[in-house]
Structures are given as structure tokens and as C-alpha cells.
Amino acid sequence: MSDSILDIQNLSLSFQGLTETVDVLDNINLSINRGERVALVGASGSGKSVIARIILGLLQSQKGAIVKGSVRFRGIELEAATGNQIESLRGREISMIFQDPTSSMNPVYKIGTIFHEILNRGTHNISKKLALIKASKLLEEVSITEFKRVLESYPFQLSGGMNQRVMIALALANKPALLIADEPGTALDVTVQAQTLKLMHNLVKKNNTAVLFISHNLGVVRQFADRVYVIYKGRIVESGSTSSIFENTKHPYTKALMNAVPKITSKSFFDASDDSSLFKQPAFHHKDREIGQ
Amino acid sequence: MPPILRLIVQRISLALVVLIGVSMLIFAIARVIPGDPARIALGPNATVEQVEILRETLHLNDPIYVQYGYFVRDISQGDLGVSLYTNRPVTIDIAQFLPATLELVIVAGIMMICIGLPLGMISARYKGQFIDNLLRVVSLLGVSAPSFVWAVILMLLFAYFLPIFPVAGRIEDIYVIKAVTGFLLIDTLIDGNIDAFFNASWHIFLPAFALALSGIGQAARLTRANMIETYNKPYIEMMRAYGVSQFRIASRYAFKPSLIPSLTIIGLDFAAMLGNAFLVEAVFAWPGLSRYGVAVILRKDLNAIVGTVLVISLTFVLVNIIVDLLIAFLNPRIRYSQRPK
Ligand SMILES: Nc1ncnc2c1ncn2[C@@H]1O[C@H](COP(=O)(O)OP(=O)(O)O)[C@@H](O)[C@H]1O
Ligand SMILES: [Mg+2]
Numbered sequence: 001m002s003d004s005i006l007d008i009q010n011l012s013l014s015f016q017g018l019t020e021t022v023d024v025l026d027n028i029n030l031s032i033n034r035g036e037r038v039a040l041v042g043a044s045g046s047g048k049s050v051i052a053r054i055i056l057g058l059l060q061s062q063k064g065a066i067v068k069g070s071v072r073f074r075g076i077e078l079e080a081a082t083g084n085q086i087e088s089l090r091g092r093e094i095s096m097i098f099q100d101p102t103s104s105m106n107p108v109y110k111i112g113t114i115f116h117e118i119l120n121r122g123t124h125n126i127s128k129k130l131a132l133i134k135a136s137k138l139l140e141e142v143s144i145t146e147f148k149r150v151l152e153s154y155p156f157q158l159s160g161g162m163n164q165r166v167m168i169a170l171a172l173a174n175k176p177a178l179l180i181a182d183e184p185g186t187a188l189d190v191t192v193q194a195q196t197l198k199l200m201h202n203l204v205k206k207n208n209t210a211v212l213f214i215s216h217n218l219g220v221v222r223q224f225a226d227r228v229y230v231i232y233k234g235r236i237v238e239s240g241s242t243s244s245i246f247e248n249t250k251h252p253y254t255k256a257l258m259n260a261v262p263k264i265t266s267k268s269f270f271d272a273s274d275d276s277s278l279f280k281q282p283a284f285h286h287k288d289r290e291i292g293q
Numbered sequence: 294m295p296p297i298l299r300l301i302v303q304r305i306s307l308a309l310v311v312l313i314g315v316s317m318l319i320f321a322i323a324r325v326i327p328g329d330p331a332r333i334a335l336g337p338n339a340t341v342e343q344v345e346i347l348r349e350t351l352h353l354n355d356p357i358y359v360q361y362g363y364f365v366r367d368i369s370q371g372d373l374g375v376s377l378y379t380n381r382p383v384t385i386d387i388a389q390f391l392p393a394t395l396e397l398v399i400v401a402g403i404m405m406i407c408i409g410l411p412l413g414m415i416s417a418r419y420k421g422q423f424i425d426n427l428l429r430v431v432s433l434l435g436v437s438a439p440s441f442v443w444a445v446i447l448m449l450l451f452a453y454f455l456p457i458f459p460v461a462g463r464i465e466d467i468y469v470i471k472a473v474t475g476f477l478l479i480d481t482l483i484d485g486n487i488d489a490f491f492n493a494s495w496h497i498f499l500p501a502f503a504l505a506l507s508g509i510g511q512a513a514r515l516t517r518a519n520m521i522e523t524y525n526k527p528y529i530e531m532m533r534a535y536g537v538s539q540f541r542i543a544s545r546y547a548f549k550p551s552l553i554p555s556l557t558i559i560g561l562d563f564a565a566m567l568g569n570a571f572l573v574e575a576v577f578a579w580p581g582l583s584r585y586g587v588a589v590i591l592r593k594d595l596n597a598i599v600g601t602v603l604v605i606s607l608t609f610v611l612v613n614i615i616v617d618l619l620i621a622f623l624n625p626r627i628r629y630s631q632r633p634k
Binding site: 106 | 421526527528529530531532533534535536537541546549550553623624625626
């Protein structure tokens, strides 16, 4: 797997509280190849966001967080336990899209200023003028034609959908090799969410950007991902190509998730079992062909 | 009308209303406190006729609303009347004493901002660590004693036991400085007299610091709390995820949003220093408005009392307007919203 962009092995996380230690992640293994779109799906609280924050090294500095295991980016060990090696990669090689685009942009700075700051990560000491020219092109790529007005605006002056496009443009500004999208657009209207996802999909395909797509909704994932990991209570319970997961579902938890996707046509609420003891069954990893080979 | 202009007009009209209210109030209060101003001014040896003549020229025998009418007529011509204590126009008296007070308060305000804000930022950055705990104790000390207590303590420590700083006054008598602005720190520079400038700075340091201490503590505590809250915001996590440096986040992206809620309180503290300055001035024999204010109150010098209070209220109101505009300038949400707040 020389083509691997991200390789997570035996990753565990626990939080040391005053009286007890809470285990949040248990032995996570997850890998992403160059240009591959991988989804990580699970209920809220299952540990998806903490994985993203560990990759970016944002969690390690927190008091009481104990991280074990290995995270490699392009074969380079990132020293997941401390998160020290990741800093230089942030915003250049790895970038992130957050759940709520409007609240994840600084409310007292103009979009243009935020672009300048982020582009400065890729091109050191880039002038404001050049940054704005680059930003305009990036905004055009996410179908924003009135980029002048947008760059002059504050995030609260734009719609959620517009901010989401801006966020996508920001995330791809420095042509990262890996994009982490943590429930992108969940805070938006469904139609707007679908539009922006499609946009993001086209762009990462064009740029050959690998994506770790985090979602609690299997339905959204199907169109987007090449491969899927299903996570339940900090443990990967099933993994495989999107088609294997959808057409040959093995694990009871994945089945439950599948049935939770709202179907307009279905008459009953859930046909799935809600017997969560079944979810403790051993993990199932589909033996798919390597994607792209 | 652009929102920012609307805001200015609105704040200024509000300020006018406040000033009119204050003027009526102080006008009435100055006249209810016991004692006949004319009698006090003329002394115990004056005859009843002399007192009566002065009362007549001062319109003291007219009903209070008529007196207020005269007052409004005069003030619209920039005339605050004559002080019975100094026998000079009140405006001239105030012009002489106000700059010393303003200079003290402004230097204290600058200290409050330049020391308090960075302390709060450092505390928030190293939250829960030794340096944070140390700074929190220091800022708690600052707010826990009133400024005149600090004035006495600082004077004892650094002017008496360790005679580093002068005990009293604004500048040594050997320097003769032409008054242009009335602010010695500026006038000495206009004069090009660097020695005198340092002498004046050396004099103002302790009283200004004593005056600033509680504000420094307050600003540090507020900034710390607001910065910590801001650090938990998604947009700061976003900046970190994109590799923006800790220093740049602390000094820019977390600082500005945290400053906005702090500013209102800092503005109030700044205005409160105008009042506290009276006591600090007394301790350091600072030749400011306090001397004048105390003297004219004791003598029931009506025009001077009303004039002094009005000028202080005006300064207070101006500070508030400036703070409001500063907040609007920093906070685009206010700047762009049509309605205030
Ligand atoms: N900073 C933290 N301190 C303590 N517990 C945390 C922290 N962050 C997350 N957790 C816990 O870890 C679990 C996983 O959280 P998270 O990764 O945010 O879930 P999600 O899958 O919804 O993104 C949750 O039970 C949460 O309570
Ligand atoms: Mg999450």
C-alpha cells in the first residue's frame, strides 16, 4: 500500500476524569489511499469527530486525553500520542470542513481576510492583493459568481449554503492531499446540503483529493464514498467498499443504520431490530479488491 | 443614512438628554443643600443689605425654574457664570484644573488597557497553569482594594520607604513649561524639553498606577473569561485546524471577538476612574479638578459646583460615546445592523 495517504493503526483514546477513565476509541484501524473517498459512519457520540481531531493533532493537547497507536500520513509517523508532527501539515496537506459553516468562520473578519490567512499557509507572505485574486478563482470554482461581494462580506451576512461553498473553497485552497469533512452541512437545509455535497464531490474528484467523509447518515454516504467504515461505540464494526456495505450488509449495527435512513416510500418507521446486544458482534471486514487497482 | 452615522447621531442625542437631566438635577441639589451662598461668599462680617444685593444679582430670590432659565441662557453662550470662590469665570477655572485630572485618568486608562488586556490574554492562553494562577491572584488583588488605598500603599512603599518616585505634584518647580494643551506630557514635548518630560512622567506614574490598578485587575479578569469562552468557539478550532499559529490566534482571531464584550466594562471602568481620581489626587496632592471641586462644594459656590459636575458628566458621556463607537467599529454585526443591538 505505497499509495496510502493516511494510515491509522491501533488507535485508542480514553479520557482520564477525576474518578474514572472513559474509553472512547478502541483499536481503530483505518486507511485512505491517494484520491480515495472514504466514509466513516456511526451514530452521534460514537467517536467520529475525535478521530478527525486526533488526525489533526487538535485533541492531544487537552488535559486528560490519552491517545495511543499510530497515525501515518504518506508513510510518515505523526506521533499520534503527542500530535507534534502534524502542525506543519495542517491547512497545507490536510484540511477540514466543519459541520456548521457559519459558526466555523470568525464573525468579526471578512471572508477575504480569512482567505488571506489560509492562503498564507500555502504560500508564505502572500500579499493581500494576490490572495484576493486567488480567492476569487477559488470561489468561482464553487460556483460563486459574485465573489467580490462575498469576499467583502462577513460570514453572518451570507446564507448557510453560501458559507458552505466558501468553506469548501477554503478547504481546497492550498490543494491538500487529504480533506476531512466532519458531517459537512448537517446544519443546512437538506436540498442545500445535497447541492453543496455534489459540488464538493466534483471538486475533490477533479483535484484527486482524498477525503475522510464523516457522517451519521448512511444514505448521504452512498453517492459520495468509495469505501465505508461503520463505527459503533468507538469500534469499527464493519468496513468495505460502498457496494459491499450496501449490497452485502453483514453486521447488525450496519443493518440498523441502513434502516434508519428515512425512506419516503416506507410505511413503517423502522424494520430494524433495536436489540443493541446484537451490535456487540465481532467486526466484519469485507475483502474487496483494492480500489483503483 | 449609513448605519454608523445613524449610530453616532443616536448616541449624541442620547448624550444630550443625559446632560440636560444631569444639569437639572445638580442645579436643584446645589440649591437645596443648606446654607446661603451669598452669605458664605461675603463672610460673616458682611451686612444683611450687602448679602441681599448679592442674592439679587445672583437671581437667588427668583423661583428655581427662573434661575434655571438664566442658567440655560448663559450656558448656551458658553458662560458658566463666575465662581464666588475664585472670583473668576468658572470656565477659566475648569480650563486650568481639568487637564491635570484628564491627563491622570488618560494615563491610567492606557495603563489599564496596555497591562490588563495582555495579562488576561496570557492567563487564558495558559489556563490552569502556574502563570495563570499567579496572574489571577494579582488581578484579584487589584480589584479588591479601592484606588485611594492603593494610592496610600504605593506612596508609602515607593515614595517614602523606597524613595524612587516623588511624593506629590505634577512636575518639579524648576521646570517652566508654557501651557498649550494643559497636558504636561504633551506640553513638555512641544517645548522640546525632554528632561521636563521625563520629570512629568516620573511624577504621574504612581498616582496613575494607583488609579489604574483596579481597572487592570478588572480588564485582566474579563479578558481572561472572554478569551477562554472564545477559545471554545468552532471558528477558533477551525483556525487551529488550518494551522494558524497560536500567537496569531491569541493576538488576533481570538482577541478581537473577546475584546468586544470586555470593552463596555472597560469603558465603564474608565469613566469610574474620573470619580476615583478625586481621592487619588488628594493623596498625591495632584493639582487637578478635585482640589477645586472640594473647595467649591464646601463654599456652596453654586456656579462652580454646577460647572464642575457638568464638565465631569460631559467627559463621562464622551467616554461612553467613544466606547460605543469603538465597539461598533470592532463588531461588524452592530455596524451593519440597522437597529442598535
Ligand atoms: N474533549 C472531550 N472530553 C471528554 N469526552 C469527550 C471529549 N470529546 C468527546 N468526548 C466523548 O467522546 C465520545 C465521542 O465523541 P465524538 O467524537 O464527538 O462523537 P461523534 O461521533 O458524534 O462525532 C462522546 O461520548 C463524547 O462524550
Ligand atoms: Mg461529531
